[in-house]
Structure formats: C-alpha cells, structure tokens
Amino acid sequence: MFLFLSKILPLFLYPLGLACLLLLLALILLWRSPRWSAVPIGLALVVLLLGSNGWVSSWLVQSLELQHVPTAELPPADAIVVLGGSTHSISPPRPWVEVTEEGDRVLYAAKLYRDGKAPTLILSGGRIEWRGSGPAESADMATLVETMGVPASAILQDPTSLNTYQNAVNVKQLMQMHGIRRILLVTSAMHMPRALRIFQKLGIDAIPAPTDYLVTESDYQEFQTTSKGRILSLLPDADQLRMTTRALKEYLGIGIYWLRGWL
Numbered sequence: 001m002f003l004f005l006s007k008i009l010p011l012f013l014y015p016l017g018l019a020c021l022l023l024l025l026a027l028i029l030l031w032r033s034p035r036w037s038a039v040p041i042g043l044a045l046v047v048l049l050l051g052s053n054g055w056v057s058s059w060l061v062q063s064l065e066l067q068h069v070p071t072a073e074l075p076p077a078d079a080i081v082v083l084g085g086s087t088h089s090i091s092p093p094r095p096w097v098e099v100t101e102e103g104d105r106v107l108y109a110a111k112l113y114r115d116g117k118a119p120t121l122i123l124s125g126g127r128i129e130w131r132g133s134g135p136a137e138s139a140d141m142a143t144l145v146e147t148m149g150v151p152a153s154a155i156l157q158d159p160t161s162l163n164t165y166q167n168a169v170n171v172k173q174l175m176q177m178h179g180i181r182r183i184l185l186v187t188s189a190m191h192m193p194r195a196l197r198i199f200q201k202l203g204i205d206a207i208p209a210p211t212d213y214l215v216t217e218s219d220y221q222e223f224q225t226t227s228k229g230r231i232l233s234l235l236p237d238a239d240q241l242r243m244t245t246r247a248l249k250e251y252l253g254i255g256i257y258w259l260r261g262w263l
Contacts, residue, residue, distance in 0.1 A: 010252050014245045015051030019044040052241040054233025060247035061215045065189035068196060068208040077207060078180040079156070080118045082109040083167050083187040083195060084125015087141060089134025097140045101212070102188050106141050108211040109186045110148040117184060121150055122174055124158040124167040136160070164191070164253075165262045168198045181205060188212035190246060194254050197263040214243055 011017040022044035029037040050056050086102035088094060099106060113121055123145070125137030134140070136159035146152060156178065158170040175183070182205045187195050189210035199206040233240075257263045 010249065013252065014248055015047050015241060016245070019047045022047065048241070049236060051244045052236040052238065054237065054240050057240040057243040057247070058215050058233075061190060061243050064193055064247060064250055065210070065213055065215060068189070068192045068210055070209070074112070074117060074184060074207065074209055076116070077118045077182045077184045079120040079122050079175070079178075079182075080109050080112050080184045080186060080209070081122045081124060081171050081206070082106060082141060083164065083185075083191070084123075084137035084141070084161070085191075087137050087144070089127070089140055091134060097143050099144070104212040105186050105188060106144050107148075108209070110145045110150055112184060112186070112209065113145070113150050113154065114148075120154055120156060120178070120180065121145060122156045122158065122171055122180075122183070124161055124171050126158075126160045126162050126166075128162055164195050165198055165257065165260075167195070168202050168204065171199075172202050172204055175204065182207065184209040186211060190214065190250055194250060194257060194263070197254075198257065201263055214246075 012021055022040040026037045026040040026044070029040065082105050086100050086105045088098040088100065090097060109121060112118065123138040123141040125141065127134060127136045136157070138157040138159045142152070142155050142157060145155065156174050158167070158174060161167045161170045171183075174180070183199075185192075185196060185199060185206040186209045189212060192208050192210045196206060196208050254263065
C-alpha cells in the first residue's frame, strides 16, 4: 500500500496535478462564489508557467545533478551496481527490450565493466505488477548488458526490489553473500543524491558514478548567453515541465525517505 500511495499521492503536488486541482476548485467556485474563481485559475496558470519555464527547470535539475559530479577518474571497485527504472520489457508490438530516458544507466554500467572498473555487475530492480507485465527489470538489464559484451557469469541480479530503499537493502545482502566490499553506484545524476545517501546509511562503501544528465553546461550557457535561448526558456514547454516534475519528485522522495529514517 505504501508503494501505491507513494506513486499516486505526489501526482497532485507536481505542477500538472496541482494545476488540475486548482482548476477543479475554480469550477466549484464558479457555482458557489463566482467572483473568487479567478484566484485558483490565476494560480494554476502561474504553476504551469513556472513549471514549464526553462530557467526554473534547469536550476532545479542542476541543483541535484551537480551534487556528485566526479572530479577525477573513477577508481576500481569490487562491483558495479545499476539501479532499475530504465527498461521496458518485451511486449507486442515491441520486438525486444527497450530503454527509457534513464536507459543511460545500463549503457554506462556496461562501459564501466568493459573499462575494467569492476569484475561484477549487480543489476537491481523488480517489476511493479500494476505498471506493466514481464520479467523483472534486472532480467531486462541483463539481456541488454550481455548484448554489449558482459558475460552472464559476471552478473548478479536482485529481481525483487521495488524502490530505491529496497535496492540498497537487497544489494547489501548480495554483497555480503559474495564478499563484495566496495561498489560503483550507477544511477541517473538527478537520482544520485537520494540513492547514495540510502546506500551510505546502510554502511555500504559506494562511489557515485552518475549518468543520464538532463542539463549540460552548454545547455545552461545557451539560456544565459543567447537572446533566442532566453526567449525560448521563458515560453511554456512540455519537456521543461517534465524536467521540473522529475526534480520535484526527487526532492519529495528525499523528504519522505528522511521521515522514514532511510537517509
């Protein structure tokens, strides 16, 4: 139940859901107190304009993504841990396993393995039953990395975890079973602050290896230095709204995990 509520309730705190609630309130006020209906309509407009603003979304995203940028070459470790949330299982008409926006996690982990950073890959991620069918995400990730040259003998799977905390708990158990002491933790740069704190809270020696950056230095400079970039950043944009929502999701997740004592 916690998992389901943690997915559905925050939807109404993100820009799109909050704007819908405000517009619903405006409809109610039109019936009961018409003169006040403009207030929630105006607030909904402000929420959507701010949420889809390039300056706002880039600032929020970078406030998370820049926390753990490696300042030197990643050191070797005993294993590379890849967190789930990056694949779609085979399902007609989909011919093969496909990656989501976060699919860079799998690609980067395979590269680190081929670069000799660790002899083992730990793929962590189950499959939420009400969010699609198919094998666990760990199995999908295994299919992908094997295609990229990682042998099956070098892969360990955690096929049951359904959130980041469970990822860390299950990975720790695998580490203890296989004598693994230090890991490279691979996940999206925006997700890294929350994930790393959870792993460290459990006493895991984890080195952050972030990937899947949504805002690069050149992206941010384009907003600041070109007139076209400034204008476009002020206009409503669905992609910017999505980025704002993802950043707010992480901040909300940090807060909830902190309240539960997981950070």
